[in-house]
Amino acid sequence: MIKKSPRLAMIDGDTVVKEALRRIEQPSRRLFLQRSLTLGGLSLLTGCAIVDEDSVETALMSISRFNDGVQGWLFDPKQLAPTYPESMITRPFPFNAYYGEDEIRQVDADSYRLEVTGMVADKRAWTLAELQALPQTDQVTRHICVEGWSAIGKWGGVNFASFLSRVGADTSAKYIGFKCADDYYTSIDMATALHPQTLLTLTYDGEPLPPRYGFPMKLRMPTKLGYKNPKHIQAIFVTNTYPGGYWEDQGYNWFGGS
Amino acid sequence: MSDDTRPIHPVWLRVTHWLNALAVVIMTMSGWRIYNAAPFFDFKSAKAMTLGGWLGGAIQWHFAAMWLLAANGLVYLLCNAGSGRLWTKFFPLSPRAIVADLLAALRGHLSHADPREYNAVQRAAYLFVMVDAVLLVLSGLVLWKSVQLPLLRELLGGYEAARRAHFFAMAALVAFAAVHLAMVALVPRTLLTMIRGR
Numbered sequence: 001m002i003k004k005s006p007r008l009a010m011i012d013g014d015t016v017v018k019e020a021l022r023r024i025e026q027p028s029r030r031l032f033l034q035r036s037l038t039l040g041g042l043s044l045l046t047g048c049a050i051v052d053e054d055s056v057e058t059a060l061m062s063i064s065r066f067n068d069g070v071q072g073w074l075f076d077p078k079q080l081a082p083t084y085p086e087s088m089i090t091r092p093f094p095f096n097a098y099y100g101e102d103e104i105r106q107v108d109a110d111s112y113r114l115e116v117t118g119m120v121a122d123k124r125a126w127t128l129a130e131l132q133a134l135p136q137t138d139q140v141t142r143h144i145c146v147e148g149w150s151a152i153g154k155w156g157g158v159n160f161a162s163f164l165s166r167v168g169a170d171t172s173a174k175y176i177g178f179k180c181a182d183d184y185y186t187s188i189d190m191a192t193a194l195h196p197q198t199l200l201t202l203t204y205d206g207e208p209l210p211p212r213y214g215f216p217m218k219l220r221m222p223t224k225l226g227y228k229n230p231k232h233i234q235a236i237f238v239t240n241t242y243p244g245g246y247w248e249d250q251g252y253n254w255f256g257g258s
Numbered sequence: 259m260s261d262d263t264r265p266i267h268p269v270w271l272r273v274t275h276w277l278n279a280l281a282v283v284i285m286t287m288s289g290w291r292i293y294n295a296a297p298f299f300d301f302k303s304a305k306a307m308t309l310g311g312w313l314g315g316a317i318q319w320h321f322a323a324m325w326l327l328a329a330n331g332l333v334y335l336l337c338n339a340g341s342g343r344l345w346t347k348f349f350p351l352s353p354r355a356i357v358a359d360l361l362a363a364l365r366g367h368l369s370h371a372d373p374r375e376y377n378a379v380q381r382a383a384y385l386f387v388m389v390d391a392v393l394l395v396l397s398g399l400v401l402w403k404s405v406q407l408p409l410l411r412e413l414l415g416g417y418e419a420a421r422r423a424h425f426f427a428m429a430a431l432v433a434f435a436a437v438h439l440a441m442v443a444l445v446p447r448t449l450l451t452m453i454r455g456r
Contacts, residue, residue, distance in 0.1 A: 150417055223405050
């Protein structure tokens with residue numbers, strides 16, 4: 001091993017700076033420094049679309065699944081989301097979907113039937129009137145979108161845990177899946193389904209849920225991000241087979257918990 | 259001067275430094291794409307400065323690299339404190355010394371003769387970025403788990419306040435990085451010592 005020259009330890013700092021500046025003076029050197037120090041130099045990563053690189057995509061998806069496990073472990077079934085006074089409701093409450101406002105689905109109230117299938121004792125379909133006859137509760141909670149923004153809204157409906165109990169759902173099952181009238185679909189973990197603030201909602205701000213907010217029914221979970229809260233629900237099923245979701249199948253995190 | 263054969267930067271420092279650099283670049287660039295999805299100021303980052311392509315991709319990168327940032331950061335802090343290096347390299351530190359060294363730097367008179375010595379401005383800057391990184395992680399945790407982490411959420415003033423805190427902590431980190439890279443460019447020998455240790 002070559003021993004470092006003792007002369008190096010006695011070099012004057014000013015000389016080093018002067019030397020460095022002299023070298024930077026040389027255009028080629030300055031260009032090299034500029035190039036290697038700019039973000040553009042990391043062109044491997046800059047603005048690249050994930051869907052092109054298969055192995056990178058696989059790695060990122062498996063980390064997302066790992067994060068599902070972490071979130072399941074972090075989830076406290078007794079931890080309530082904050083609630084707010086009605087004066088803090090965001091007006092107007094934003095509309096958000098994977099399509100524009102001109103494509104909002106109109107569901108017919110009279111012919112509407114909620115299908116309940118899978119690992120449940122009672123596979124009867126429900127009419128809107130039957131659902132409205134169940135005990136109702138409401139909440140004023142913060143809706144957090146995966147995009148980052150949030151809005152406070154008021155939803156009213158049936159406590160989902162009590163609904164699951166009513167239909168004799170097998171609560172040892174892993175997933176509850178949802179199919180929606182706008183071809184949206186998603187699924188949630190059983191622990192979140194049983195959370196006290198998970199609500200099968202029929203009203204928004206005291207009025208029947210308008211189409212833009214998910215008529216006739218939306219599952220409201222203040223413990224999950226917006227895309228996990230399905231609107232225009234047509235079918236609910238209890239299963240041990242991973243049902244996925246509209247956004248989740250495209251790469252968004254499945255647990256999506258806040 | 260004594261012939262000190264110890265590396266200027268121990269191996270654990272160099273490894274954590276470069277892993278951190280990688281993590282910070284991924285977090286910042288993916289973070290900018292996430293911000294663009296719902297900007298709360300009157301600007302968006304240019305697409306070329308973002309990572310992930312679309313929001314789903316950016317979030318995948320962000321929630322992957324966060325593990326690297328946190329684990330590596332923790333290893334760095336533990337090694338730094340445990341080895342005693344944190345105390346000897348960064349302290350004592352006085353506001354007067356910082357001002358004096360800052361003025362000397364602006365006049366081009368701040369010496370880098372001994373690469374083992376951090377001047378007062380360096381000490382302040384590196385300590386600042388350690389604290390800033392912790393703030394980024396804590397505010398990030400509130401954004402991710404505002405319901406599951408109520409104490410932290412309230413400490414930071416709620417979900418929306420945490421968004422701003424996260425943004426400003428990021429801005430401070432980026433400002434630090436810009437100055438840091440400029441300084442390395444001025445004293446290129448420091449880049450070598452961060453790679454080779456000597």
